[in-house]
Amino acid sequence: MKTKMTNRQKQAIRTKNKIFDTTVSLISENGFDNVNIEDICKTAEVSVGTFYNYYKSKNEVFFEIYSRADHYFEEKVHDKLEKESSPEVILDFFDYYAHYCERTGVRTMTQMMSADNKNFIKEGRYMQMLLIEILEKALNTGQIKSPKTPSELCDFYFMVARGVLFDWCLHDGAYDLKTRMKECFELIIE
16 A cells, blocks of 8 residues: 655655756756756756755756656556567557657757767666567567577667667757657568
């Protein structure tokens, strides 16, 4: 049984979300290097001390995007990927991935697309573990044939997805990311 949150706990969540949303918005508008903590606090209407109560740095806020993406896949996507056809499930998985990236915004995603950013390839993230589970099922049922392991296929598929995402960023979001992602994965899965 879940315990009911107090008003104070609810307010703390709202404050943290406000800081997060403000930071992402400012970085998206102005670029990561052109935003400082004072700007974030002023726009979010919180004190610098309040900011540091929730986050250690601007980087920590920015990289929370990854943990929120994993949470999104765990809470919202996982149960929706229960179909018989594994190739179709893989297409759906990357449709959700593209949707999340579009929702995050092309400017924010452009800021994230850096060789210095290793969060895309960090092992043990929920998103990757879910895809490995899907690929394992597809390989075991023969719906996908590959000499690669589910983990190796997962790495390959995400490499392709990041390539599509990078191209979308290069074109400043000029095309529908979900459509392009689907086109690319339909070719790969065939």
